[in-house]
Amino acid sequence: MIEIPxxxxxxxxxxxxxxEKQIxxxxxxxxxxxxxxxHGDPQKYxxxxxxxxxxxxxxCAGMVEIKTGNATILVGDGVAFRYHKQGEKRPAKHQLLLEFNDFSSVSASVQMYGGIWCFVDEDEFQYLYYKIGxxxxSPISDKFNKTYFDKLISSQTMQKLSIKAFLATEQRIPGLGNGVLQDILWEAKIHPKRKVSTLKDENKEALYSAIKAVLSKMAELGGRDTEKDLHGNNGGYKTMMSKNNVGSSCISCGGIIKKETYLGGSIYYCENCQLL
Structure with missing residues (x-):
């Protein structure tokens, strides 16, 4: 899934x-x-x-906005977006294919779910996640500073939530989803199910620092190794807590990496580093 990195x-x-390629x-x-x-009738694209x-x-958060003259193409987080050189094999199944004047192309293929929107008037495109994004x-930007984060996490309505619910639901931090969440919480040594109300000041400081550091590193290395880029290559960031690590030993403490289902998705955590 496409997330911030x-x-x-x-x-x-x-x-x-x-x-600069022409469609x-x-x-x-x-x-x-x-x-x-x-958005609207795709046959009019x-x-x-x-x-x-x-x-x-x-x-734009966990989406990619592509400007083409007066039109915008918006690719959502569940879409595989791939470039194909002239003569290269294209996917048999796709929901959007753009062919260019040099005979190269890009394809957009929805995986489990995802949006491929095309529009001219941004005001007419009523997609809440896009507006919020x-x-x-962005948590990587300077505007997402400690003051902003403290105000967000200190809200009274956040206290009853788990850390996963706080960080990865309701677009509180657009583009920060369940995928990048796992390594952020491992870095901060916080269990995904832990309640916001139980966090001490040092936990909040560690969480803020982990958000900044982990997302920046993921972006710098071209995304996570569990996801593919425009050319079909896996990202260069090696995930510590993902489907690739279940049952293996935590590199920090040697504890076993666990997997559970929680809040409609999977969570991965170290049994020793991230105690509930």
Missing amino acids: EALTLASQINNTIS VNVVAEHTPHKFAWY RELLVGKTINMATA KEKP
């Missing part, structure tokens, strides 16, 4: 790979998918995009 990586790769053909909804979301030039891509500061 992957969105930043994809945006940078798009700018380096397909910027000469568009195939939308090639493979029907029950949980593929579009061709009319909207053909002849346009790829301008600039930017990360635009309004709230």
Whole structure:
């Protein structure tokens, strides 16, 4: 799933790979998918995009925003977005294919669920996560400082929540999802189920520092090794707490890495480092 580090990586790769290429053909909804979301009629994407030039891509929380003339393509967090050189094999199933004037292309394939939205008028595009992602500061940015974080976590309504619920639900920190959450909490030595109300000042300090440090490192290394980039390569950041590590030993203390289902997803934690 695309989260903050992957969105930043994809945006940078798009700018380096397909910027200034002209779109000469568009195939939308090639493979029907029950949980593929579009803006309006996807069959009109061709009319909207053909002849346009790829301008600039930017990360917006766990999404990638691509400007093409007066139109915007927004790729959501459940989408595999891949570049294909001339002659390279394309995926058999995809929900959007853009072909360029140099015979290269990009494809967007929805995995479990995801959005591929195309629109001209941003005010008419009513997607709450996009709006929040635009309004709230990225945790990697300077605007997401200790004062901002302290105000967020000290809110009375946050105290009854678990740390996972606080960090990765309701878009309190847009783009910070269940995937990057695991290593952040391992770095801070906090169990995902622990209540916000139980955190001491030193725990909050460790959590804030971990958010900044882990996300920055993930972005610097091109995303997590559990996710793929524009070219189909795994990210360079080696996850400490993920499906790849279950049952192995924690590199910090030697404890066993556990997996549980919690709040609609999986959590991974060290049985010794992250006591509940």
